[in-house]
Amino acid sequence: MKQYKPKIVWLQAITCNGNTHSLLSSNPSRFELLLNSFDFFYHPSITTETTIDNVLELKEIDFLLLEGAVTSNEDFYKISDNNIVKLLKKVSKKAKYIISVGSCASYGGIHAKFEQNSDIKGLKDILNLEELKKLKQPIINLTGCPVHPEWILQTLFTLKEYETISLDEYSRPKNIYFGLAHHGCTRNEYFEWKVEAKSFGHKEGCLFYEEGCRGPMTHSNCNRILWNDVNTKTRAGMPCIGCTEFDFPRTNMLQTKKNIGIPSEVPLGINKRAYLTLTGVAKTFKIDRLHKKLIEE
Ligand code: SF4
Structure with a gap:
């Protein structure tokens, strides 16, 4: 019987791509294991056959990962005709788990601190948590600039296996940040x-x-x-x-x-x-x- 592979969608907002680079620097056998164990459905730089429109057509996403800070300023950042906040609001409702990958996605990071636009935030600051009915666990913050690739892998594999992960007061996995x-x-x-x-x-x-x-x-x-x-x-x-x-x-x-x-x-x-x-x-x-x-x- 074919084993079910949880679907991963990785979106990017205001980012230097540092966390993507970090993921691509994973230990090769661990990265291979990730690709064999999950359905990496969409990533703007890694996947080639899917588009944002395909993501919007999905009924359910197992893991939504965001890299980069967000802003509700509609002129600031658009992807496939969607303002990033509108897109995240739509896609997040489909997700069972949401992971902010890196400090920018977690709380705005370097952009929130130094950009003139004070509207720059982390992911959880722009979502209405009440609307995330499918969510099985609070939004997970993987802080770091960039994150260690193993933190992404460990979090995904723990959730795949146990469906829950213990978080600290900043919503970071305790086993990584203790x-x-x-x-x-x-x-x-x-x-x-x-x-x-x-x-x-x-x-x-x-x-x-x-x-x-x-x-x-x-x-x-x-x-x-x-x-x-x-x-x-x-x-x-x-x-x-x-x-x-x-x-x-x-x-x-x-x-x-x-x-x-x-x-x-x-x-x-x-x-x-x-x-x-x-x-x-x-x-x-x-x-x-x-x-x-x-x-x-
Ligand atoms: S021993 Fe501690 S304080 Fe000194 S360099 Fe290492 S981490 Fe930094």
């Missing part, structure tokens, strides 16, 4: 002993004290599952910029804000006074190994 980018970072030992990185791109030092690393206050599993199976920002010597959080993007992202030389934000859940005491104690030790190059040339 930990911090700091967890699993190869620089944790430098963080503990307060040894700073001298600049970007080096293997040594922690990027929290000078370079603005947001790993200790950013919910993501980047450093546990890695990107392209091998790397992360912090492994490459670039600070985490906190792109999965709702205050992203912030200004001066590559600097650590300080008051009298002390980071104004301390790691999540840690009392500031306790953190400063620990910092003071750690700095009194000088561990030679941590002040040397990891690989001597």
Whole structure:
């Protein structure tokens, strides 16, 4: 008997295509599994045989994924003669699950922050949830700029298998966003002993004290599952910029804000006074190994 493949429709609004690129950078065998397990019915850049009109003809969609921020300004964005909001309102009523892929679709992201048009929003801000009768689960936010491809796959496969996924207070899957980018970072030992990185791109030092690393206050599993199976920002010597959080993007992202030389934000859940005491104690030790190059040339 032929196995039913859940239908995926992926729409794009105001976007740089970053999440599409991310999806296309999935581990190849995982991506193949996705294509074999789901009916990828429509994506503006991936599918070739279907159009928006075919999407509008569908009675039911299992998964509606949106990439990009939305605006109700009719002159701003049109696709196949449809204003994106009108289109989303029509298509969302057919969907069993709706996933906002990326920070822009989740809450407007970089466009909402920097565009003159203040009407730019996330998907859930423009839909009337009462009208989404087929929806089996609140709209899911996969925040990130871009999202890790595995987050898309994991969410789709979990919903296909279990028909539900546990969400946090921001409607993000808990199993993806429960930990911090700091967890699993190869620089944790430098963080503990307060040894700073001298600049970007080096293997040594922690990027929290000078370079603005947001790993200790950013919910993501980047450093546990890695990107392209091998790397992360912090492994490459670039600070985490906190792109999965709702205050992203912030200004001066590559600097650590300080008051009298002390980071104004301390790691999540840690009392500031306790953190400063620990910092003071750690700095009194000088561990030679941590002040040397990891690989001597
Ligand atoms: S570089 Fe960032 S994520 Fe890594 S240990 Fe330092 S603060 Fe944590």
